Amino acid sequence: MELCNCITIYTIIYVIIVAFVAAWIYFQRGIGQCHSTTDLTGKTVLITGANCGIGFMTALHLARRNARVVLACRNKDRAEKAKEEIIAKTGNTNVVVRLLDLCSLKSVRDFAKQIIEEEPRLDILINNAGTVSGGKYRVLTEDGLETLFATNYFGPFLLTNLLLDLMKCTPHSRIINVSSVMNNYGNIDLQNLNAEKSYSPSKCYAASKLAMVLFTRELARKLEGSGVTANVLHPGVVNTDLFRNLSFLFRYPIKGFVTLFCKTPEEGAQTSLHLALSDDVKTVSGKYFADCRLMESGANPIIHNKELAEKLWKHSCEMTGLSSKRMDSNK
Numbered sequence: 001m002e003l004c005n006c007i008t009i010y011t012i013i014y015v016i017i018v019a020f021v022a023a024w025i026y027f028q029r030g031i032g033q034c035h036s037t038t039d040l041t042g043k044t045v046l047i048t049g050a051n052c053g054i055g056f057m058t059a060l061h062l063a064r065r066n067a068r069v070v071l072a073c074r075n076k077d078r079a080e081k082a083k084e085e086i087i088a089k090t091g092n093t094n095v096v097v098r099l100l101d102l103c104s105l106k107s108v109r110d111f112a113k114q115i116i117e118e119e120p121r122l123d124i125l126i127n128n129a130g131t132v133s134g135g136k137y138r139v140l141t142e143d144g145l146e147t148l149f150a151t152n153y154f155g156p157f158l159l160t161n162l163l164l165d166l167m168k169c170t171p172h173s174r175i176i177n178v179s180s181v182m183n184n185y186g187n188i189d190l191q192n193l194n195a196e197k198s199y200s201p202s203k204c205y206a207a208s209k210l211a212m213v214l215f216t217r218e219l220a221r222k223l224e225g226s227g228v229t230a231n232v233l234h235p236g237v238v239n240t241d242l243f244r245n246l247s248f249l250f251r252y253p254i255k256g257f258v259t260l261f262c263k264t265p266e267e268g269a270q271t272s273l274h275l276a277l278s279d280d281v282k283t284v285s286g287k288y289f290a291d292c293r294l295m296e297s298g299a300n301p302i303i304h305n306k307e308l309a310e311k312l313w314k315h316s317c318e319m320t321g322l323s324s325k326r327m328d329s330n331k
């Protein structure tokens with residue numbers, strides 16, 4: 001009898017907590033709207049992972065503002081479908097698909113080369129693509145890197161660095177990195193960046209998103225005086241297919257929860273759009289945003305560790321085969 005009472009009490013507490021969290025998330029949804037009316041005629045934007053979710057909505061809105069939009073995607077068919085939809089909805093025909101697989105360093109290099117050859121300018125780079133892994137065991141890429149970390153961090157790190165010269169030639173260009181609030185639970189072990197010592201998909205995701213914040217802050221320091229800004233953001237908890245790789249035990253409850261209570265992809269794109277368009281952030285660099293607002297306090301204290309950011313940069317150069325000399329001449 002006592003056991004039954006105990007179970008009932010715990011169940012009630014659990015339901016109250018879930019209901020409270022759900023209500024809190026639900027009422028946060030509408031917070032943070034990009035109100036900028038900036039027109040992007042003559043400007044070029046490049047968005048990774050633009051065929052679905054937050055990336056697609058970001059691309060759609062930037063196309064609506066007359067930008068040339070490069071959809072950097074892994075799957076050609078899905079990307080072409082997204083392109084057709086964007087053209088149909090916006091009337092902007094200046095939308096192109098370029099193939100990029102962020103977990104292949106060769107693909108990143110080939111892609112960057114193609115962009116540099118084809119595009120005379122790059123005004124906005126949005127490192128949006130990301131993945132969540134459901135596997136218990138680490139899977140290596142063709143370069144011997146852990147796949148999730150390579151997709152979420154090493155690929156964007158290499159891509160951004162390879163496109164920097166082009167961005168420096170473009171006045172007032174902006175780099176926007178999509179991280180996650182999960183960075184707060186992340187830790188960077190420089191001796192275990194490739195998850196050789198231990199692997200957990202959730203820890204790896206959190207670490208990759210923390211690496212993205214540290215990278216942005218170090219990049220902003222290196223870019224001081226160059227005219228290029230770099231900022232990082234959490235889009236909110238958004239109803240997308242990001243959780244498709246999780247085991248069905250997690251996938252369906254999470255999908256149900258995000259469908260009912262969380263942001264739509266359009267709402268989730270607002271902070272990326274704010275950083276891409278708003279005059280308020282024209283000269284802001286190295287900062288962390290959520291809901292279209294600066295969010296420095298309450299963030300993971302590790303993001304302020306300059307020494308760690310410098311070391312991570314050095315390790316990342318080694319692991320992606322980027323010359324660190326090139327990095328020192330970033331300005």
Ligand SMILES: NC(=O)c1ccc[n+]([C@@H]2O[C@H](COP(=O)([O-])OP(=O)(O)OC[C@H]3O[C@@H](n4cnc5c(N)ncnc54)[C@H](O)[C@@H]3O)[C@@H](O)[C@H]2O)c1
Binds near residue numbers: 050072236243
């Ligand atoms: N959905 C959320 O609740 C949430 C919360 C915090 C952060 N984020 C971040 O927002 C970003 C966008 O995610 P989303 O929610 O729109 O998910 P999504 O799955 O809809 O979109 C992710 C995109 O990344 C692309 N991608 C994945 N691996 C790739 C690779 N190797 N090469 C190239 N592209 C690749 C996918 O094809 C897809 O287009 C991600 O970085 C994600 O970590 C999402």
